[in-house]
Amino acid sequence: MTTAAVLQPTGVLAQTFVEATPSVNWVALIPYLVLIGGGLMLLTIMSLAGRWLPGWFSSGYTALVGVGTLGSAIGIWVYIGEEGPSATLSGVVGIDRFSVFVIAVLGAVVALVATLAHDYIRRENLWGNEIYVLLMLSAAGGAIMASANDLIVLFLGLEVLSIAAYVLAAIYLRRAASLEAGMKYFVLGAFSSAFLLYGIALIYGATGSTKLASIAEFLEAGSLAEDGLLLGGFALMLVGMFFKVAAVPFHAWTPDVYQGAPTPVVGYMAAGVKIAGFAALLRVFVGAFGSYGSDWQPIVYAIAIVTMLVGSVAAIAQGDVKRMLAYSSISHAGFVLVAVEANTADGTAAALFYLAAYAMIAVGSFAVVSVVAGAGDARTSIEDYRGLASRHPVLSAMLMVMLLAQAGVPFTSGFFAKFFVISAAVDARSYWLAITAMVLAVVAAFIYLRLLVAMYLPGDAQGENTSPAEAKLNITTTSRERLVIAACASFTVAFGIMPGVLHELAGDAITNLTLSP
């Protein structure tokens, strides 16, 4: 406090000094620094002293960084409570509870995925620590996206997130499917980034600024006579963001990438990349372009319905569990879009609740999928889940919790996720969207039912009661994997019984959506 008072610039000279080097609120930047610094540090440590460190070091270190991010995010949350929301670095990074909420989820996801990744890497005999470094850097990109108060910074965050994610998808070098996944993700991601960037340019052309606060102010004033450029910008920016959150028809990469990429990475993509993409969408469209809602809401309305429909229906037709969960993640994106469409504070809170709940469910589900798949990710067809329950009752029960949550069954966090989303839509008077969402929630329930039925059917139903069939289900779990799966399942159940805490946090996370520098 005192140093701040001393450094308070007074004269003209001092002001130009401030213009040249913006004041930095280092305290508020701790979560970003932990993630970025943690990633770079691991790279350095492993290059210099890697051979003397135990095998689990990278994983434990990354988990620690994730927990540190989560912890510092909680600290900043309290800090914002005392100091109020602010912006730093010339106002391009917003320090508010919205971004802190997303960063906290990202931190938790990094910790869980890093814990899982160790056993996966050992099982699949993948060398190197890049997966951890990339994980932290990608999450840092997501954190920047969630807090960007400037479209250029948003783009920067998106690229940091994406490029790391492309490499993560392709990190299983010996497997063609993984390389193919990375390649596809990269080509299409670059393609969609171009749209986003062009959209940013158009919006700059229309409003004269890339700062969200200035844009919002300009749009609310209603002084724009010809809005062709602006609306064109909306269209192109939406393309880029719909691609990131895997909304139909920009979703085609998802099943292929989810199927080909290493399973823990898929968990990160479904949980982390998705929440970061939606954070950007909410921040820009609800936050800055909210006053033009009547223009962009109808398109989100339509895309939400198409996404839920294609995601749910196509998921039913899948025989591969990873592909099925990929389509199911598409349908979840559709549900979050229902909340985005509301264009209200309630809608944003509902979306954040949904994303936080889904992040844990996704990591947990893919953790079980990874465990069941076994060496070489071989067992991922639904047939491989036949009779799982009788041989691995606890593992199956955990997966059941996660699947029931995805189906939106009461007393799981998934139920309230859907509940809040639909009530936000009802409050925003989007009745048909709400009804469609409910119908499609029913359709989507079949997806999970199919897997559940397979799990709880006996494995030897078709006379496979031979020793190879028994060996087929010989699944081993390590204590780390058990820890992650149990954590995700207990989170899912806990917030299904007591959703109040999370809902209040999500509710607080929007009230501070500040865009002022």
Place this chain on the structure above:
Amino acid sequence: MESLVWLIPLLPLAGFALLLLGGRSLGEPNAGKLATAATGASFAVSVLVFVGLLLLDSHDRSFTFTLFSWVPSGSLSVDVGFLADPLSITMALFVTGVSTLIHIYSLGYMHGDRDFSKFFLYLNLFVFSMLILVLGDNMLLTFLGWEGVGACSYFLIAFWFEDEANATAGKKAFVTNRVGDFGFMTAIFWTFFAFGTLNYSEIFADAGSVSTTTASAIVLLLCLGAAGKSAQFPLYVWLPDAMAGPTPVSALIHAATMVTGGVYLLVRVNPLLAAADSWVPEMIAWVGLATAIIAALAAVAQMDIKKVLAYSTISQLGFMFVAIGVGAYTAAVFHMVTHAFFKALLFLGSGSVIHAMDGEQNMSRYGGLARLLPVTSITFGVGWLAIAGVPPFSGFWSKDEILAGAWNHNRLLWALLLFAAALTAFYMSRAVIMTFFGERRWGAGTADDSTAHHPDESQTAHSPGASAHVHPHNEPPALHPHESPPTMLLPLVSLALLAAVAGVINLPFVKDTHFLEKWLEPSLFHNEASLNFAGGTKWVLAGVAIVAGLVGIWLAVSIYLRKSMPASMVERDFFARAWRYDEAISAVAGGPGRKAFSALAFFDHKVIDGAVNMVGGAVQVSAKQLRRLQTGMVRSYALGIALGAVVLLVYFISRASF
């Protein structure tokens, strides 16, 4: 004492939790005993709460116990709270009471089953869910219980899931109920939007203030939910298939408790029904009537004893819906209670027969069992007389109340319902005769004494209470029908007593004997329709109902016992196949419906995906093909993105002003 209400659902939950933790190590029979004790204790607490309420003044008989705040934040505030009022406690009493008896029965029925403790685990979970449904003080909690009983039903139908038919039946129940659940869910949202709360007492306080259209819409949606759960036309298809589950499950879930959930819900929201347009209750009555007649006709031609009882249950639920539609709420609850007794009894009795016949369910292979299964046949006989509407058995009194309500409302409704009542007497008599009387149609050969057409009553009626393994001599070697163990007979006898005398809770003689009506009054908010005809008419109506029942019984006796008329006269193939309704649905769902789904999946797969990798194919495709596919795929994916971008651009530009 009413503050103990939270214990009622908690005890079965505790039983469930204990079985979940240690069920496997407890094993048989301790796991079952634990579950039974939990349910029995829950019944005891229900009695205490009932007495507590009884000691209060009638207008004070509503007590809410809030356990904790479930959704505390924002505009929506929902508590986990239990409402103890005459309606909910009536439900809790018979749910826990019948459940306890069925738990005891299951101790014997499930003896030696591999998954003995798991069965009781589900059973306790079911009782817990059902009690949440009944006792919840808000719609969301009711919905939670609603989903819970649905899930348990699904698990318990599919209990012997080695059998593919059971798994399919479980799925069918799940699917049909989702249709109903959608209605309930939408109703919850609409209610919240209209009233700003989901709490029953708050909703009912405001029920008069909402528009008729809103109230009608909410009630219609709730009806859809109720029709799914209570197997009403057109959503009844799942119930006959649900008979694939173990018999105690059929008795508990698909006869006595869960399927009455819809009836309970509609009685519960009676102030909303009163606020709705008059055609809404009218529609409920006619849907109920259609269900009652369609299902009764289907029951006439069934050969499987459990299918007969299943269609009979659907038909009786139709009666209850008629009662709700005509505003005779007390009659609906009355019939729900008596039905729970006699239908549970009939199901358990059929289970005892099936048990004795080594799993045979086809009645054409029964016959002449009365002498071999004395306790079963006598108790089953009581159930038969009760459902057929023969005085003084309980079913007569409750059915008579419904018929009186129908007469009061619409004469045509009454006449058609009377026809359904006569059919009921007919098909149940048919089932009783085919099972217990007539010649034996089972076993390897024809034994000497197998032509006993008129079983000697004095011979079969010995000691109904005593357990008896009756092994008559001259038995065909293949089958040895024998009486069930005491754990199975005790519930039969208890239920038989209840089914015989339960009519006393609401006797029509004088005003003072309308115990149930007076007891339920605070929960019905004066929405009960008052009968506008003289007492004399009532007695005439009762007389006509008795005659109708007797005609039904006489017809069955002439056809099946005396063989004076051919059975093919009534057993139409059309009825046996349940009006081909099921087949029609399968044809639509399997034909056009499936095609629509696969077309959409195909579209996504081929056009948007541009991929040919079917089930897990991508992994197996060789590298060369993959490479060739890859370029094509990325290109088509990119095309999808570009096309989407064009659509978005065209849309936005069309809105733009230049």
